Amino acid sequence: MTYYQKLEQHTKKLSRIHHLSAICSWDQAAKMPEGGNTARSEAMAELALIHHELSTAAHLAEWFEKAEAESLSAEQKISLKEMKRQWKKDNVLPAELVEQKSLTGSKCEHAWRSQRKENNWHEFSQNLEKVVQLAREEAQIRADATGLSRYNAMLDLYEPGMTCEKIDEIFGQVKTWLPSLIQEVQAQQSHDEVLTPKGPFPAEQQKTLSLDIMSKLGFDFSHGRLDVSTHPFCGGVPTDVRITTRYDEDDFTSALMGVIHETGHARYEQGLPEQWLDFPVGQARSMGIHESQSLFFEMQLSRSKPFIEILAPLAREVFSRNNDKSLSTENMVLFSTRVKPGYIRVDADEVTYPAHIILRYEIERDLIEGKIEVADIPELWDKKMTEYLGLSTKGNFTDGCMQDIHWTDGSFGYFPSYTLGAMYAAQFMAAMRREMNVDNLIRERNLQPIFNWLDRHIWKKASFLSTEDILREATGETLNPDYFKEHLVNRYLES
């Protein structure tokens, strides 16, 4: 057996352990009764330990060295490179730091759940300081290992190749036009009369609608399912993708749009190249590309007028409301593209969302680089919210800097993925429109060419290409935020 083959065998083993962990995590969120949690958490931790021991085995350094000297095909070379990237990510941190991170993060996150409700920044910030301290240590170690700056080394975990120099430039541009665009859109929309659909919308009927839309969007039910959980997610494994939602009987659009979003993630997973699924090279390229697929489905596709022409009649039918004017196509278009600055990122519309991300990015970048401290966050949050969205969060930590889970367990570097994903999605759509008449295809209920394009340019590329190369091969250029601006202007100002 060659060393490359040994590494493949080893990586398969890790992939299989990950499979069971992913299914048990899904179960924990979607099916497990409360009383099962303690034993389950212990069992999951044990499996994580087994995974860690395997992935950090001492002999692997030698295997990689020897495999690199072997004669390999072009694909195998890329696969080896990605295996090594994964191995380095897993191995660079000392075991003690990994354990401390896990304990400190769990403690901070757990306490945050009640502290947020109590608006208790004082106690939360004490835990967060410890999390930030460890995150800075992690960033320093990763920086030393990669030659990147500290924050760039964290970014690299979620969006390999992305740097804050590039993001500063892109987000800097956005900041020049976004606040005024938001105001213009609001001014224009103030003339619209929009009806809010009134519940109850029975969960069972919402489920029927969700499953129908998933089918129309090509979700493969022989390789996945839809279930319910408190926090919607896309989990499982590519051969068995588990997406979840929650049904709000007062507002069917939240589950519907959520399901469409998760279906975008799911189709990316289901579309990854079958023969490489057990290896890093066969997995999703980055969090940003992942988000680009969910946002392509949710924002680019499903909130478009031609698609709402499909959705609205389906909703009227499933809820038996043929004469409900709030479910008319016209009203659903207005309702689905309503723009209103708000405090909460996860509730934000497509236009104001980037402001929430830019704010978080600027704060976490400076936090990791040591330019600001945890104590500075509330004031900065208030200042930036006022500047970007015209809303003050003074004294309101619950709906301000304590609203997100990401920082509680030290996931610094993740936030930019959301807006990078929105920009990639807009750029993909613009490229697709140069090749086909997307709106006509939707009107003809012929979505297959759209999915084929995504499959060919993104899903089947998996991690064989860098994010930049995926963009270049699919759209002819690297990330260009103009497409995102164009999309917003077209949809929100010129409709």
Place this chain on the structure above:
Amino acid sequence: MTYYQKLEQHTKKLSRIHHLSAICSWDQAAKMPEGGNTARSEAMAELALIHHELSTAAHLAEWFEKAEAESLSAEQKISLKEMKRQWKKDNVLPAELVEQKSLTGSKCEHAWRSQRKENNWHEFSQNLEKVVQLAREEAQIRADATGLSRYNAMLDLYEPGMTCEKIDEIFGQVKTWLPSLIQEVQAQQSHDEVLTPKGPFPAEQQKTLSLDIMSKLGFDFSHGRLDVSTHPFCGGVPTDVRITTRYDEDDFTSALMGVIHETGHARYEQGLPEQWLDFPVGQARSMGIHESQSLFFEMQLSRSKPFIEILAPLAREVFSRNNDKSLSTENMVLFSTRVKPGYIRVDADEVTYPAHIILRYEIERDLIEGKIEVADIPELWDKKMTEYLGLSTKGNFTDGCMQDIHWTDGSFGYFPSYTLGAMYAAQFMAAMRREMNVDNLIRERNLQPIFNWLDRHIWKKASFLSTEDILREATGETLNPDYFKEHLVNRYLES
């Protein structure tokens, strides 16, 4: 750390791996879409391998030896003994035989699924011969390691301490009265006019009824769930018990009685002593005792007249059939205690069931001991079916010797557990009746004293006592099949 503590830590690790395996098995049967199966099976096999490597580590022999010399509490001594029993069971077979067994068994079982439908004994028997060959090797190795005879060494896997000498005596007695009892019951029942409830009974309503009965039977929904699968089972782990059923819209009693049966298994699991759950000593004593609990719930409790007085009105209500005479208490009692010899074990009533087991036991015992060969099975099956139940299976392999899954993967020694369980259940009920008026308690809807008795005498004993000692402490004597006969006579001849 003492060697006993090291063994506890090691055993906890195995228990946690088992936890994930149990949940993923449940998922595979109850939730997984078909396309997930290949990757899932590979992942499960990987985990089994990890479990095997850990449980057969070379240093464990020394750990056991040293732990036995340490100063331990009485409970720890029993726990150590059970850990060692488990370890020996896991270690006695050479790895090569384990692998061959697994491959040959999978192949035989897989082919059996279509061969059974095609009544293809010829091809099936060729696979079965290989399975039997390996089972004999296994039995010989286990016999050498335990000093038991070959078949007794296999029995010991499922019902520790049980021997074919004891079973021969007990089943021998049953054979003297069972065939004539069946005829007498049939003669008496021939005068009854029984209405068969007519569907459709919507699955959703059956589910409501099932959940209601599970609650009444004390199932703890904070530590378990009910779902649907093709083959009903009780799985998961004691802190999170997963039972399944399937709903036949033509016949609600099959799911209902099945759910009650699995609830018996589930309450045993949920009732095991919390602080010992990770260790063999805290687990169910044997397959026979497990079956005694499911049959106590299904046969002793739920098919009793006072319990059907609870069930029948619930059924009439949930199906909105207040005037359906087939759902009257009187008719449901007759319908639930109908006796009719048939070909299929899993469809058999309480009275004819033991005949199916005795037949299988006699064949598998002689097969493992080498007194008969696979080629002899069809003739023996036909002869014994004719003798015990008056039915010939000549040429009918599908409904004869090819109907069960057990032998296909080499699980010889399992079948007696079913009837031993029925006998234990009758003996437990007889002892319980000496302490309380069970029928009155049921009529008063006060089942708690019944559950408390089971919890005290069986569930909380886990594997701290042998099967014989559980019986002795709970009922004052070891297995006495007279209680089972008395139960059948009381219910089926003197009602």
